[in-house]
Amino acid sequence: MAVYTEVPDGELNTFLAQYDLGNVVACKGIAEGVENSNYLLRTTLGTYILTLYEKRVAREDLPFFLGLMEHLAAKGLSCPTPIHARDGQTLHELCGRPAVIVSFLEGMWPRRPTERHCQQLGAALADLHLKGRDFTLSRANALSLAGWQKLVEATKDRADEVEPGLGKVIVDELAFLNAHWPKDLEIGVIHADLFPDNVFFLNDRLSGLIDFYFACTDFLAYDLAVCLNAWCFEPDHSFNITKARLMVQAYQSVRPVPSVETAALPLLCRGSALRFLLTRLYDWLNHPPGAFVKPKDPREYLRKLRFHQGAASAGAYGIG
Numbered sequence: 001m002a003v004y005t006e007v008p009d010g011e012l013n014t015f016l017a018q019y020d021l022g023n024v025v026a027c028k029g030i031a032e033g034v035e036n037s038n039y040l041l042r043t044t045l046g047t048y049i050l051t052l053y054e055k056r057v058a059r060e061d062l063p064f065f066l067g068l069m070e071h072l073a074a075k076g077l078s079c080p081t082p083i084h085a086r087d088g089q090t091l092h093e094l095c096g097r098p099a100v101i102v103s104f105l106e107g108m109w110p111r112r113p114t115e116r117h118c119q120q121l122g123a124a125l126a127d128l129h130l131k132g133r134d135f136t137l138s139r140a141n142a143l144s145l146a147g148w149q150k151l152v153e154a155t156k157d158r159a160d161e162v163e164p165g166l167g168k169v170i171v172d173e174l175a176f177l178n179a180h181w182p183k184d185l186e187i188g189v190i191h192a193d194l195f196p197d198n199v200f201f202l203n204d205r206l207s208g209l210i211d212f213y214f215a216c217t218d219f220l221a222y223d224l225a226v227c228l229n230a231w232c233f234e235p236d237h238s239f240n241i242t243k244a245r246l247m248v249q250a251y252q253s254v255r256p257v258p259s260v261e262t263a264a265l266p267l268l269c270r271g272s273a274l275r276f277l278l279t280r281l282y283d284w285l286n287h288p289p290g291a292f293v294k295p296k297d298p299r300e301y302l303r304k305l306r307f308h309q310g311a312a313s314a315g316a317y318g319i320g
């Protein structure tokens with residue numbers, strides 16, 4: 001349940017009075033999500049999402065995230081756009097938290113991603129990358145090599161509680177990635193967390209992308225690696241080459257991928273697998289007993305990492 005901050009009616013009415021959005025009809029907490037408090041807000045003029053940013057989103061990063069969503073939406077990408085209050089600002093304060101109202105997107109995220117979903121996702125990801133090219137702000141990826149180093153330090157001594165030998169796996173993998181991580185791939189705005197629960201479909205057509213709170217400036221092909229990991233493994237843990245090929249081909253049809261990026265995909269998939277393994281491992285080891293957000297299983301990403309460690313080239317993914 002991702003409602004960490006309860007909003008009393010009086011405070012909500014005072015907050016909404018700063019906008020030209022009419023009066024509150026209903027405001028319901030949304031159970032999904034893990035990072036922030038989200039409410040479905042209905043007013044006399046429409047339906048919106050009210051987000052209160054909790055501790056893990058750094059206040060100084062908010063202008064990047066909000067500016068990016070506004071930039072992409074203005075260029076025609078279907079994503080939430082922050083609503084401006086009468087003072088011209090999108091970011092305000094509610095119940096002691098930074099808070100925004102963003103536009104509501106229709107659709108549902110796919111519980112069982114199909115080949116068609118993967119194909120449409122590939123095209124939408126490339127579209128995001130192209131539309132982000134002229135966004136002027138930048139934000140370093142806090143969850144790349146330096147961030148992984150901090151997470152390895154914070155988890156390696158207790159990692160074997162989750163899986164025997166895991167501490168050595170993460171130390172060795174980080175050393176490998178430090179020695180081999182690419183340096184000269186195209187950089188731009190990436191979403192960095194485009195999992196199925198952040199992609200909406202309506203009547204089997206992709207209808208929108210949400211949750212830009214890990215977005216940053218990094219290798220474009222790294223975003224593709226995040227998606228290959230998040231969308232192309234089956235519940236039995238096998239890698240679905242057909243889904244991967246369709247995703248990459250659809251991506252290529254919008255943004256041609258240079259061969260240097262295709263060749264780097266196995267390595268980038270290793271990095272992306274380590275990234276989600278480490279954040280999940282950290283959350284697994286550090287979540288307070290009785291917390292209402294259940295941590296995600298780190299071992300899912302250990303299996304994915306092992307698959308990529310065994311892949312000699314992009315051919316193992318049906319690509320290239």
Ligand SMILES: Nc1ncnc2c1ncn2[C@@H]1O[C@H](COP(=O)(O)OP(=O)(O)O)[C@@H](O)[C@H]1O
Pocket residue numbers: 002030032033034035036037038049079080102103104105106197198210211212213
């Ligand atoms: N703009 C939006 N339009 C429609 N639903 C949204 C929107 N933003 C968030 N949601 C709903 O809120 C849920 C959690 O949002 P998300 O941004 O993933 O939260 P968190 O950042 O806390 O993980 C989504 O699964 C979706 O149901």
Ligand SMILES: N[C@@H](CCOP(=O)(O)O)C(=O)O
Pocket residue numbers: 033034035193195197198211276279280296
């Ligand atoms: N996608 C990450 C967790 C981040 O959750 P989100 O709700 O903000 O997308 C993972 O699966 O580990």
